[in-house]
Amino acid sequence: xxIIVCIKQVPDPEIPPVKFQIDPEGKKxxxxxxxxxxxxxxxxxxxxxxxxxxxxxxAKVTALTLGPDSAKxxxxxxxxxxxDAGVHIQYEAAGELDxxxxxxVLMKAIEKIGDYSLVLCGRQxxxxxxxxxxxxxxxxxxxxxxxxxxxxxLQDDKLRxxxxxxxxxxxxxxxxxxxxxxxxxxxxxxxxxxxxxxxxARVKIENLSVEDIGAxxxxxxxxxxxxxxxxxxxxxxxxxxxxxxxxSAEELAVRLREAKII
Amino acid sequence: MAECKGVMICAELADKKLxxxxxxxxxxxxxxxxxxxxxxxxxxxxxxxxxxxxxxIACGADKVxxxxxxxLESFNSDAYTExxxxxxRQVSPSIMLLGQTDMGRDLAPRLAARLGGGxxxxxxxxxxxxxxxxMLQTRPVFGGNANAEMITRNARPxxxxxxxxxxxxxxxxxxxxxxxxxxEAGVDSSIIKARIIETVxxxxxxxxxxxxxxxxxxxxxxxxxxxxxxxxxxANVLSxxxxxxxxxxxxxxxxxxxxxxxTGKIVGPNLYIAIALSGAVQHLAGxxxxxxxxxxxxxxxxxxxxxxxxxxxxxxxxxxxxxxxKCKALMAE
Numbered sequence: 001x002x003i004i005v006c007i008k009q010v011p012d013p014e015i016p017p018v019k020f021q022i023d024p025e026g027k028k029x030x031x032x033x034x035x036x037x038x039x040x041x042x043x044x045x046x047x048x049x050x051x052x053x054x055x056x057x058x059a060k061v062t063a064l065t066l067g068p069d070s071a072k073x074x075x076x077x078x079x080x081x082x083x084d085a086g087v088h089i090q091y092e093a094a095g096e097l098d099x100x101x102x103x104x105v106l107m108k109a110i111e112k113i114g115d116y117s118l119v120l121c122g123r124q125x126x127x128x129x130x131x132x133x134x135x136x137x138x139x140x141x142x143x144x145x146x147x148x149x150x151x152x153x154l155q156d157d158k159l160r161x162x163x164x165x166x167x168x169x170x171x172x173x174x175x176x177x178x179x180x181x182x183x184x185x186x187x188x189x190x191x192x193x194x195x196x197x198x199x200x201a202r203v204k205i206e207n208l209s210v211e212d213i214g215a216x217x218x219x220x221x222x223x224x225x226x227x228x229x230x231x232x233x234x235x236x237x238x239x240x241x242x243x244x245x246x247x248s249a250e251e252l253a254v255r256l257r258e259a260k261i262i
Numbered sequence: 263m264a265e266c267k268g269v270m271i272c273a274e275l276a277d278k279k280l281x282x283x284x285x286x287x288x289x290x291x292x293x294x295x296x297x298x299x300x301x302x303x304x305x306x307x308x309x310x311x312x313x314x315x316x317x318x319i320a321c322g323a324d325k326v327x328x329x330x331x332x333x334l335e336s337f338n339s340d341a342y343t344e345x346x347x348x349x350x351r352q353v354s355p356s357i358m359l360l361g362q363t364d365m366g367r368d369l370a371p372r373l374a375a376r377l378g379g380g381x382x383x384x385x386x387x388x389x390x391x392x393x394x395x396x397m398l399q400t401r402p403v404f405g406g407n408a409n410a411e412m413i414t415r416n417a418r419p420x421x422x423x424x425x426x427x428x429x430x431x432x433x434x435x436x437x438x439x440x441x442x443x444x445x446e447a448g449v450d451s452s453i454i455k456a457r458i459i460e461t462v463x464x465x466x467x468x469x470x471x472x473x474x475x476x477x478x479x480x481x482x483x484x485x486x487x488x489x490x491x492x493x494x495x496x497a498n499v500l501s502x503x504x505x506x507x508x509x510x511x512x513x514x515x516x517x518x519x520x521x522x523x524x525t526g527k528i529v530g531p532n533l534y535i536a537i538a539l540s541g542a543v544q545h546l547a548g549x550x551x552x553x554x555x556x557x558x559x560x561x562x563x564x565x566x567x568x569x570x571x572x573x574x575x576x577x578x579x580x581x582x583x584x585x586x587x588k589c590k591a592l593m594a595e
Contacts (some may be wrong), residue, residue: 026587226412
């Protein structure tokens with residue numbers, strides 16, 4: 001079985017917010033100094049889901065990314081985790097694409113790779129948080145889709161997916177080829193091993209341009225970003241400082257009570 | 263679509279009742295429709311749901327398109343997408359709104375793809391630009407550190423999902439008049455490719471995070487699963503839900519089911535007590551909708567203090583026991 005996992009490089013969401021800056025004119029986020037961008041968390045979990053299937057069944061896993069030159073790093077990361085091949089659609093202006101444009105390019109790339117049973121995506125990216133791309137790719141490819149998976153397995157020749165809902169989960173059954181979006185409930189991702197990193201360095205990543213795969217970007221774009229701004233929070237924190245910690249704690253309880261918050 | 267007109271919302275039901283999100287969609291939908299001087303309609307999909315039409319009208323709708331079919335008894339992405347796309351093609355709304363819920367998250371992008379519309383997810387504000395008459399869509403991005411304002415210039419419908427609890431419902435008015443239109447589903451069960459073979463309800467101990475009025479959350483600084491007990495103790499005293507940061511969950515101090523943050527639960531309680539957590543971007547994404555935030559942390563420079571109303575700079579181990587006792591005493595009064 002051939003599995004394609006779509007992954008994205010994002011600014012590290014673990015940074016303290018003070019390092020977060022935007023360029024309102026360019027409607028862009030300024031990459032924080034000295035902070036290496038990372039693979040989007042949900043996408044890393046999607047790689048893990050693919051590798052779990054590979055552990056259990058025979059599977060070839062291909063990691064696919066769309067992004068500027070630097071995005072190669074997330075392919076290397078996935079290779080070091082254990083995927084077999086990597087495809088990088090190199091496009092320096094990828095950050096300016098909307099979900100529809102991105103989904104269009106990835107769909108073209110998936111068609112180019114071809115012969116797949118399963119496409120995995122993260123449920124949403126950790127930067128723009130839209131959660132559209134996976135579903136749009138599935139619609140574009142005309143294949144069934146199951147979202148927010150916490151478990152992906154095979155049952156006979158079909159996929160058996162546990163899909164998270166508010167108070168539990170659905171067990172879903174779907175024929176392949178299909179697309180599944182993966183959520184963090186699937187469990188922690190494996191760490192790249194030393195051998196994995198060495199092996200990953202030897203794999204040649206296939207580098208393609210949007211022209212190579214026949215993507216028509218202007219046609220695919222639907223939405224437009226007209227403004228990006230940091231919302232103003234006018235909160236002054238009242239630090240409670242009594243003579244002892246015990247008194248501070250008690251004072252806090254009293255203040256919350258007085259303000260009718262508790 | 264030749265001429266697209268009007269605002270449509272996609273209703274969501276639970277136990278044959280309107281969900282809160284449906285009345286919120288009607289509230290914002292009414293404002294947008296009035297600004298445009300156009301009609302507000304509802305797409306009501308379900309089984310034996312005709313009786314609910316009037317309630318949608320009372321909550322602001324001018325017209326309710328009812329698709330009543332046993333196949334639509336509960337949400338199924340394949341069937342709902344197909345039916346919603348069929349109805350939208352017939353009605354041609356200029357704006358289509360859904361909730362940012364399990365259903366909307368799934369349905370909205372698929373519908374946008376089928377109709378060739380533009381879509382902004384998880385919006386916290388919608389309005390009509392007075393000049394262009396386009397819908398302005400505001401949504402938090404980068405874990406809530408920035409807001410993006412988006413438009414859909416040419417594609418139709420202009421679609422958006424709205425975050426629960428961000429829009430106000432209208433006062434219900436049973437004297438409001440409207441029209442009910444029965445529509446054919448026009449699909450059979452062969453449309454369903456991803457089949458739900460079982461639904462598992464998970465019992466969550468205590469109060470659900472999404473519904474809690476008060477949440478007490480512990481971070482990595484708590485130190486261990488054993489030490490986490492005191493966080494639960496404070497939560498119990500305050501009739502609160504217990505939450506944990508991603509770091510605390512990853513290190514096994516708390517189950518992943520109670521993770522608050524971008525990759526966990528997005529919550530909006532009245533009071534959020536943040537203990538031994540610094541306030542990383544991804545965590546604030548999950549809790550910045552809280553009305554009042556209280557922080558307890560040893561590091562006076564921790565970012566969490568910048569978004570908090572009250573704070574104590576001290577070790578939680580010293581703060582929590584007297585805080586718990588005092589809260590107990592105050593709550594008993």
